[in-house]
Each structure stands twice: as C-alpha cells, then as structure tokens.
Amino acid sequence: MARNITSRTEDYSQWYLDIIKVAELADYAPVRGCMVIRPTGYALWESIQRHFDDAFKETGHVNAYFPLLIPNSFLEKEAEHVEGFAPECAVVTHAGGEELEEPLIVRPTSETVIGHMYSKWIQSWRDLPILINQWANVMRWEKRPRLFLRTSEFLWQEGHTAHATREEAMEETLKMLEVYRRIMTDILALPVIPGEKTEGERFPGAANTYTCETMMSDKKALQAGTSHFLGQNFAKAFEIQFQNQDGNLEYAWTTSWGASTRLIGAIIMTHSDDDGLILPPRVAPVKVAILPISTDDEMIASTLLPKAAEISAQLDSRLGGRFTVVDKQFHLRPGDRFFSHLQRGVPLRIELGEKELASGTARVVRRDTGAKVDIPLDALAERIPQLLEEIHTALYEKALAFRKENTRFVSGYEEFKSAIEEQGGFVETFFAGTSDDEKKIKEETGATARCMPLESSETGVCMLTGKTGARRTLFAKAY
RNA sequence: CGGGGCGUAGCGCAGUCUGGUUAGCGCACCUGCUUUGGGAGCAGGGGGUCGAAGGUUCGAAUCCUUUCGCCCCGACCA
Numbered sequence: 001m002a003r004n005i006t007s008r009t010e011d012y013s014q015w016y017l018d019i020i021k022v023a024e025l026a027d028y029a030p031v032r033g034c035m036v037i038r039p040t041g042y043a044l045w046e047s048i049q050r051h052f053d054d055a056f057k058e059t060g061h062v063n064a065y066f067p068l069l070i071p072n073s074f075l076e077k078e079a080e081h082v083e084g085f086a087p088e089c090a091v092v093t094h095a096g097g098e099e100l101e102e103p104l105i106v107r108p109t110s111e112t113v114i115g116h117m118y119s120k121w122i123q124s125w126r127d128l129p130i131l132i133n134q135w136a137n138v139m140r141w142e143k144r145p146r147l148f149l150r151t152s153e154f155l156w157q158e159g160h161t162a163h164a165t166r167e168e169a170m171e172e173t174l175k176m177l178e179v180y181r182r183i184m185t186d187i188l189a190l191p192v193i194p195g196e197k198t199e200g201e202r203f204p205g206a207a208n209t210y211t212c213e214t215m216m217s218d219k220k221a222l223q224a225g226t227s228h229f230l231g232q233n234f235a236k237a238f239e240i241q242f243q244n245q246d247g248n249l250e251y252a253w254t255t256s257w258g259a260s261t262r263l264i265g266a267i268i269m270t271h272s273d274d275d276g277l278i279l280p281p282r283v284a285p286v287k288v289a290i291l292p293i294s295t296d297d298e299m300i301a302s303t304l305l306p307k308a309a310e311i312s313a314q315l316d317s318r319l320g321g322r323f324t325v326v327d328k329q330f331h332l333r334p335g336d337r338f339f340s341h342l343q344r345g346v347p348l349r350i351e352l353g354e355k356e357l358a359s360g361t362a363r364v365v366r367r368d369t370g371a372k373v374d375i376p377l378d379a380l381a382e383r384i385p386q387l388l389e390e391i392h393t394a395l396y397e398k399a400l401a402f403r404k405e406n407t408r409f410v411s412g413y414e415e416f417k418s419a420i421e422e423q424g425g426f427v428e429t430f431f432a433g434t435s436d437d438e439k440k441i442k443e444e445t446g447a448t449a450r451c452m453p454l455e456s457s458e459t460g461v462c463m464l465t466g467k468t469g470a471r472r473t474l475f476a477k478a479y
Numbered sequence: 480c481g482g483g484g485c486g487u488a489g490c491g492c493a494g495u496c497u498g499g500u501u502a503g504c505g506c507a508c509c510u511g512c513u514u515u516g517g518g519a520g521c522a523g524g525g526g527g528u529c530g531a532a533g534g535u536u537c538g539a540a541u542c543c544u545u546u547c548g549c550c551c552c553g554a555c556c557a
Contacts, residue, residue: 003506003518004490013551021490032548088556109557143480143555150556203557223557260557295515335518342517353516363516446553479557 002275002343012218017147019268023277023344026147033145033152040344041264043285045155048263049135051187051283052157055179061131061159066113068137069104074112077237081111084204088140090152106139111205111230111256114160115238122242122252125164129172133159148265149222149479156260162240162252166231169253170208173229176257177210180225188263189280189392190214190270191400192224193474195451200435203256207231213450213474215403216269219425221450221476224266225259265479270399271368277345278368280395281388287323288315288384289341293334293353300330307377308352311362314381319388342367347391348384368394407474413463416475420445425476428453430460432470447475 004022006014020026025041028034037045053063069092076082090106093099107113118130139153159176163169177194184190192212203209206228214224234240235251244250271278281287290312292304305326312324329337341349351363361374364384368391375383406425410416419427431449433441441464442448452471462470 011551017550028549084556138557140556142557144553154557156557226557258557262557291516293516333515333517333519335516338517351516355516365517 002339005274005276005343007274008217015274016265016269019272019277020147025264025268025277028147031152033142035147035151035153037155037261040285044264044267044279044283045261047283047285048188049157051183052179052259053133053135055183056133056157056159059131059175059179061133061161063134064132065134065136066107066110066117068107070107070110070113072103072105074116075105077112078205078233080233081205081237085109085140088142090139090141107136108138108140109256109258110134110136110138110158110160111234111254112238115234115240115254118160118162118252118254119238119240122162122240125242125244128162128164128242128252129168130162131159131172132161133157146265146479148268149262151261154261156258158256158258161255162235163254164242164244164250164252166253169231169255170229173208173210173227173255173257176255177212177225177227180212180227180257180259184212184214184224184263185396187280187282188267189282189396189399190224190266191396191403193451193453194455195453195474197226197451198431198435198438198449198473200438201449201451203228205230205233206256207233210454211451213476214266214270215399215406215426215476216266216479217272217402218269219406219476221426221474221478222262222266222269223450223478224263225257227257228255230254230256271395272345276339276343278395279345279347281347281392284345284347285323286325286341286344286346287319287388288312288348288350289325289327289346290350290352291327291334291337291341293337293351296354297330299354303357304352307357311350311352311377311380315384318381318385338365347388350380350384366391368398411461411463416463417445420447420475420477426450427475429463429473429475430470431464431473431475432462432467433464437464441475445475446477448478450474450476450478 005018008015023040024038026035026037029036075085085108089108092104121127135157137153137155141152142150145151161172163172181192181194184192192214194212197209197211203226208229210227212224213221216222232251232253234254240252241249242252268277271280290308292300292308294300294304308326312326315324316322327337345367347367349365356362361376362380363372364375365372407428408419409428410419411429416427416429438449452473456472458472459469461468
C-alpha cells in the first residue's frame with residue numbers, strides 16, 4: 001500500500017530505515033555514525049524524556065549535569081571498566097592549538113567523573129544516599145552504526161546513586177529497573193522482560209546488571225534499558241568513603257541506570273507496519289490529526305476550520321496538552337493528507353467534511369487497525385481519549401502476543417540450536433555456563449544470553465554443561 | 480576491522496562492459512487549468528561540478544590509481 005516504504009518481509013533493515021526517513025524522525029549527519037534527530041523525532045524523544053523524568057523525580061532523584069570531557073586517567077581507575085570502554089572511546093588530544101598533557105575522553109558514560117565528584121561530596125553517612133540523574137549525550141565509537149539503535153553519539157539519561165549499604169543500593173537498582181519496566185509497558189506499550197544479565201553480558205565494572213529485554217517484530221531482541229548494581233567497585237576506585245554511625249570509614253555502594261534514544265528504535269520496530277510509523281498514543285507527540293475536507297473553500301473557511309479548531313481545543317483540554325493538530329494542507333488532495341499523518345504514526349485521524357456536518361458526526365480512523373467509526377461530534381471529547389487508550393492496549397497486547405508466539409522452552413543444546421536456527425525468536429532454557437560458554441554459543445548459533453528473567457526463580461539442569469541449579473535464561477539473536 | 484553490494488537531480492534508477500553532440504527516465508518540486516472522502520489528469524518549467532582527488536586521452540559518468548561515504552552479512556556494543 002505504501003509506495004515509499006520497503007515491506008518488512010522484503011527487507012527488514014531497509015523497512016526500518018524507510019520508516020525513519022518517511023516519518024522524518026532522523027537524518028544522517030556529515031560525520032559517520034552520527035545522526036540528526038529531526039523535529040518530529042525530537043518531539044518523540046522529549047515526550048519519552050518527560051515520562052521518565054517525572055518518574056525519576058517521583059522516586060526522589062534530582063537532575064544535575066556533569067561534563068562531556070573526562071580525564072583519560074579516570075577511565076583507567078576501574079580495570080573492567082577501562083577494558084570494556086577504551087576501544088570505543090573518542091579521545092581529545094589537542095585543544096587551544098596545543099597538544100594536551102593528558103588526553104581527554106569524550107564520555108562513553110559517566111561513572112568515573114561522577115565517582116570522582118561523589119568522593120568529594122560524601123564524608124558522612126548523613127550525606128547518603130545521593131540520588132542524581134543526568135540527561136546527556138555520550139559517545140561510543142561503534143563499528144556498525146544504525147540510526148537510533150547504535151549511533152556514535154546518542155542521547156540518554158544516566159542515573160547515579162550512592163548508598164550506605166549493599167541492601168539499599170540493590171534495592172535502588174531493582175527499583176529503577178521496575179521504573180523502566182513500568183514506563184516501557186504503560187507508556188511505550190513495549191512488553192519487556194526484566195531480568196539479570198549473565199556474566200558475559202554484564203556492564204564493565206558492575207557487580208550485577210539488570211535489563212529490560214524486548215522483542216522486535218523481526219523476532220530479534222533489543223536491550224531497552226539497563227540498571228547496574230556496581231557494588232563497591234567504583235567506590236573503591238574513586239575513594240567514595242563515608243564515616244558510618246560507629247565512626248568507621250566504609251566504602252559506599254553505588255548504582256547506575258540508563259535508557260537512551262534507542263527506545264525510539266524499539267518503538268519503531270515493535271509497533272510499526274508496512275504503511276509507516278505507528279506510535280503508542282501515550283507517548284505520541286501528536287495524538288490526533290483533524291482534517292477538514294471539502295472542495296469548497298468558502299465552506300472550509302466559514303464552517304470546517306472553526307469547527308476543527310473547536311474540536312482541537314476541546315480535545316487538547318481533555319488530554320491535558322497540545323496533542324492535536326488541525327491539518328491545513330489544502331494544497332494536497334485528501335489521500336496525500338491522510339498518508340502524511342498515517343506515515344508519521346499519528347494514532348487517530350478525524351475527518352471532518354460536509355457529510356460529517358450534515359450528520360453531526362466525525363469520521364475517526366485508527367492508525368493501528370485502519371478501523372473507521374463515525375462518532376457524534378458532541379461525543380468526541382468523551383470517545384477520543386477512550387479510543388487512544390484502546391489503541392495503547394491493543395498495541396501492547398499485539399506485541400505481547402507476538403513475543404509469546406515466538407518464545408519457546410528447550411532443555412538440551414541440540415534442541416536449542418535448532419530452535420534458534422529454525423524458529424528464531426526467544427529461546428528459554430536452563431543455563432549455568434561461563435562467559436566462555438556464552439561465546440561458544442554465540443559463535444555456533446548467533447544467539448546471546450539476553451537475561452535471566454526475574455519472574456522465574458526456578459532452577460534446573462544446564463542445557464550445555466549439565467550442571468544442576470542452573471537459572472532460567474533467555475537467549476536470542478540481538479541488536 | 481574482514482566479506483559483499485552501491486555512489487549519476489530531493490528520492491529511485493538507466494547510461495559505464497565497448498570513451499565521442501547539449502547526460503537521460505520515473506516519482507517528487509514550481510506555475511496554470513481541470514480535479515478532490517485512501518497516494519489525480521493535462522500542459523509548461525526549474526533543478527546535475529555524474530561521491531572526491533589525481534592520472535591516461537584530442538576528448539572521461541565511462542579507462543587507471545588513490546580516497547571518502549552509504550547499505551547488507553560477520554567480529555564489537557546501549
């Protein structure tokens with residue numbers, strides 16, 4: 001149906017890129033791996049930000065800003081951390097026309113500089129906990145960039161907290177994972193599986209890493225957000241110490257957690273179809289497009305536009321924000337106007353023409369199903385918000401059903417290999433291998449351990465090593 | 480970084496093998512008229528340093544060298 005979008009079945013990657021282009025979410029920048037987030041895409045990011053930021057504030061966090069440039073030596077203070085990040089760091093060697101004495105790293109993440117600051121700020125148990133979040137850009141020089149999913153520079157938030165006890169830090173780690181899960185499911189309509197990362201997939205420098213894993217419509221997995229329990233690793237590296245109530249010095253326990261513009265990629269690849277973008281209503285910057293349609297200019301000016309403006313104002317006030325637009329692209333034919341909103345993923349379209357005025361109704365069309373209903377004008381304020389909610393639920397349920405259809409359990413490695421190869425999707429099994437075992441599985445099947453789902457505490461026999469007490473683990477090919 | 484493909488108008492492509500007037504086509508864009516409820520029709524028009532730099536040649540989109548970028552598949556990652 002869409003003539004400017006490659007179909008998903010023909011070429012999934014191209015479909016993804018076509019969606020971004022047609023919906024004007026982003027464009028390539030002159031520097032390899034970098035992207036320009038265009039106004040439509042940025043509006044979506046702002047909407048995502050707002051939901052997350054509100055949730056961070058509700059859980060007691062405050063925002064701050066730490067610098068882009070980090071002394072090279074900072075990165076080296078935590079052994080695993082430097083090993084993990086050094087290969088993908090951009091380094092500033094010259095400034096002010098001179099070579100710098102110490103190279104500066106463009107932050108790939110901010111644990112080190114924040115750790116440094118925390119060590120200055122924290123002396124007593126009374127200074128804890130520190131609960132700070134920052135919205136920032138970071139840079140990771142990726143070999144194979146992909147719009148939104150993996151760009152050299154990307155936008156995200158990174159929360160960094162310090163606590164007096166292990167228990168409290170662990171509680172924070174899991175609390176923020178739950179915040180991610182809630183927003184992803186309730187706002188972005190993404191069914192996610194919260195779980196713990198295996199040893200091989202852990203954040204460099206973390207004691208435990210937790211993740212929200214989600215399935216894209218090509219059955220591949222995407223890590224949509226992570227929360228790390230850093231133990232005392234960074235506290236020891238950066239001397240984050242405090243005097244406890246007994247007068248003894250102790251290292252603090254820290255956490256970090258982040259979610260990025262990759263979420264936009266997740267939204268695209270979870271909900272959209274061959275006609276273009278489909279946005280979950282609760283996060284869509286434009287929720288309703290109202291289109292006055294007539295061949296009669298006089299009719300448009302005197303009746304349809306004022307009526308459209310009235311409906312728009314009514315709905316905005318009902319929805320609590322500027323979430324509707326009145327389409328005034330009268331130089332286009334109706335079909336083109338429909339498509340312009342459809343391809344941008346606007347959840348609902350209201351058509352307002354002579355027919356509607358005569359019958360006192362408006363034609364309302366759902367983006368997700370294409371279903372059309374005629375709704376009495378005086379019932380719009382009531383029905384539109386309900387319809388938006390129905391769309392949210394439908395999108396979520398559809399994605400969840402898709403994930404369930406494409407998730408299976410296996411108990412042996414041979415069965416595992418054929419499941420990955422033949423059906424794809426998520427494969428659950430019991431696993432107790434090392435990170436070398438994980439590498440081997442990746443080499444042989446292309447699949448990686450995505451997480452050990454939190455909802456299951458069940459243990460069994462490892463599919464690879466035969467060890468007992470193995471945790472239930474989800475594997476898949478991933479982005 | 481390895482393997483493969485591709486760079487010609489905003490987008491999609493032909494032309495390249497076999498060098499030769501003024502570089503074409505479709506869509507998009509602009510103007511006008513007719514149209515208008517799921518991607519309109521006719522007429523006219525604008526838009527190109529043929530990815531870049533060197534070289535060969537009387538002459539290069541076309542041949543040679545180098546280089547940059549994009550896409551796909553791997554290795555590496557949010």
